[in-house]
Amino acid sequence: MIRWQLAMRLLVRNRRSGEQRILVAALVIAVAASTAIGFFTDRLGRGMANQSADFLGADLTLVSPRPVDAAWIREARAAGLQAIETLAFASVVVGGEELLLSGVKAVQDGFPLRGSMRTAPAPFAPGAETRELPRPGEAWVAQQLLTALDLQVGDPVEVGAHRLTITRVITFEPGRVGNPFGTAPRLLMRMADVPATGVVQPGSRLTYQYLFAGREGEVTKFRDWLEPRLGPSHELVGVKEGRRAVGSALERAERFLGLSVLAAIVLAGVAVAMAARRYSERHFDMSAMLRCMGASQQDLLGLYLPQLLVLGLAASAAGCLLGWVAQYGLLYLLADLLPATPSTPQAWPVLAGVATGLVTLAGFALPPVMRLKDVPPLRVLRRELLPLPSRAWLVYGAALSAIVAVMWTYTDSWPLTLSVLSGGILLVAVLSLVALLLLLLSQRLNTRVGVAWRFGLNNLWRRRRGSVNQILAFGLTLMAMAVVALVRTDLLTTWQRQLPADVPNHFAINILPDQVESFQAFMENAGVATAQLYPMVRGRLVEINGIAVRKAVTKEARSDNSLNRELNLTWTTELQEDNRILEGRWWQPDDTGKPWVSVESRLAGRMGIGMGDELRFAIGEQRFTAEVASIRNVKWDSFRPNFYMVFPPQVIERFPATYITSFYLQKAEKPLLRELVARYPAVTVLEMDRVIEQVGRIFRQVTLAVEYVLVFTLLAGFAVLFAALQASQDDRLYEGALVRALGGSRRQLRAGHLAEFTALGGLAGLLSAMGAECLVWVLYSEVLHLDHRFQWPLWIIAPVAGALLIGAAGYWGTRAVVERSPMLLLRNQ
């Protein structure tokens, strides 16, 4: 029986050994990365779940584009529920000389029914809970609105034709249902002030929200009563639905970050495997000796496995601690986007982190360590005897199982796991080949460079398997970082640059039918060219070929946005100039009044809609059917009004419509908007430049968060480098001693090492530049349809950064080779 203490004593004795340190460091990195994400998503998720009712501001919310039957509200009150109405609409708000599209919400006494608002007396002051509401004539606004309009508390602000005074800053508001990453800053006002604004007109895009609260049983009873009465344009949001809406957005973010974490774990696993291999080799003698002394195979496992377990637990604990600290970085980076205050940290991410650590350890370290039990005792007499190498299937099988296990927990889907896995294997195979080619090319240069470079390049070539691994590890990491950085810095500017100079940058919506002519005249007088004004009717697609749309489409399409909100329907005789008919034909003059519809091609693809299908629409309480007569391709980024569904004239003209158009304004012409809003208070102007700015900010934050997680991946790459250095340490020591014994100076040795790792880093950088260029090319030209520019700075920055980073790390890692006395080394051999 081997004693536990003996195992622990050996572990403590070994604490300074390089391979043990690397093993621990690599595990710490893997666990820290996964725990940071675990904490982040868990806290946020629970934060939202806990606050769902508070978050919704009610137990049940009914969302409708039109006022609902007053009898419903009476029924709710009769059932003992509290019920209030709120009204939300997008409106351009004017403050001083500036304009801003904001999300206006008008409320009544009692709002919110659950939870409470938090407000601050001044910008950036700490928020406090309040039960009050803005008084008539007052507005409470979000911080961003003050910043954007350069206003202070106490300043006036105009909503449509009405002037309000800002009295408080909103720091938290329950009831922001729907898109948690919604962008328009909030303005809160009294319902009583709404008529004075003139914003509400027939056909305006409005969102009525009816909040209900009460005892659980009564809420359920009312819900059961209400549900069968709802029309297709109504949406009922309970605590459950609210959670799901927010949860799915979070889930996507989690997958995004999860992939970066996965890369960190895989690299850390490689480092663990290399360190474990060296650990195992360094324990061959001991195992042989113990076998001589009578230790059985089981005894040996009893000696090594507890060490491994304790190392794994200790490293996981340290990783959890680090991950706990690191999550604050993520919370900080994404602070503006978080829909809820994160809840207090809980224990489960720690458990998940420890599990990740142990699975990584088992998958990557177990096969080499298991070899120790097979060391032949005869090795004590014949040192050249080695245990049989671990079976390849065991090594790769164990590693692959570990990766799949971790991957599955992130993706929660087998097809995704398998496709990411096979894609990853393919990528690694191709890039390995490229790395090998690069190495071969650099080897060719060998004769044309100085001694130090020759020494370095020779070393890389001699250990080419390890070199390829390292070039790959760093190349992939730098590539990911480069792509994310390029996307962050280049994508939006490229896109904006490629828009024609006079592409419309404003949309005007909610133009009332009787205002169309005067609106056009107004714009003409101001010298602004507008696109055609299109009528817009809001309706839902409810059936495809007589089957309820949710049943008719695939599972994936069920969450499609176009199913969950009202679509803008229009009619016209002329095909928009940026539209192209793919199937069927465009309206002829005698098609007027025929129940036909032309469908946008991508929507048709997602929904599985084809030519001749019967589509049933609901507009308000009315329904009608149209047959698909053509499929259209739409160029959405033309910034002209475009529609999923276009009808011939006189099919939907009987429904209330508003008009939409787009136009281009230079910065200097922006004051015109003030006049426009004052003249047409119901018209909503969407300033696309502002929207793009806002989207850009969100985009930068998210990519920054991904880059933050990629730092862990880079660290894991360094763990691989140091593990490789460890593995070649004995050889290097011996070579170094020989070189010095033969008269080589320390300086020459140092220069050789520096050259070796600089070259390694440079090659990794080059590989990353190649990969990133390809990826960005695919992304730009195939996915985003932008002209791809050759990213020449990338080809300089990536190799230089790689050379500097890895050159420095390798130089530092090999310092012992230079510092040890050659005599000592040669004698020990």
Added chain:
Amino acid sequence: MIAAQNLSKRVETAAGPLDILTNIGLEIREREAVAIVGVSGSGKSTLLGLLAGLDLPSAGEVFLSRHRLNDLDEDGRARVRGELVGFVFQSFQLLPGLTALENVMLPLELKGARAPGDQATELLTQVGLQGRLQHYPKQLSGGEQQRVAIARAFATEPAILFADEPTGNLDNVTGERVIDLLFRLNQDKGTTLVLVTHDEHLAVRCDRLIRLEAGRVVADVEETRAS
């Protein structure tokens, strides 16, 4: 105590099969001190490996005490070794991560002995290393390291001690002292000693000398101890 019958060891090499030992038969009695001598490559160490159960013969059989080693698997032979056998090697084979004291404690701990620390301290005192208990192998001279190895070999009071060129890595004077110590302890503890060496001077201190040449026993003589 030890018996070998028709013992042969053949290995496959690139140049074809190679016979390292051929038809060895020998019997070693309890408390006997036997030297196996021969030039480099004569098969001495291979014989020691077979007798100690570190390896299996290609043909023939080996008995250690009442155990027929051929019948046992590797774990079974390990058990027999743990029970009966101690080793001293040319290259000392101390574990670099453990102190002198811990190295000697190791076989005791493997056996689950009580108070292994006390026993190990006593043994190290007997080999004159009471002042070096907490030193690591790296901090000890070659002679000191071999004395730790001897203390370790005797720690479990084995019935048989196998020593493979125990002075091979030591200078003459140190080697002499180590050998004196080995024989003194061997005598005190009544251990059967199998000593592999190419040093005739050392061999004559044993009761009996077995000479190997090209894998065959060419001489097996009882000697009068020179010391």
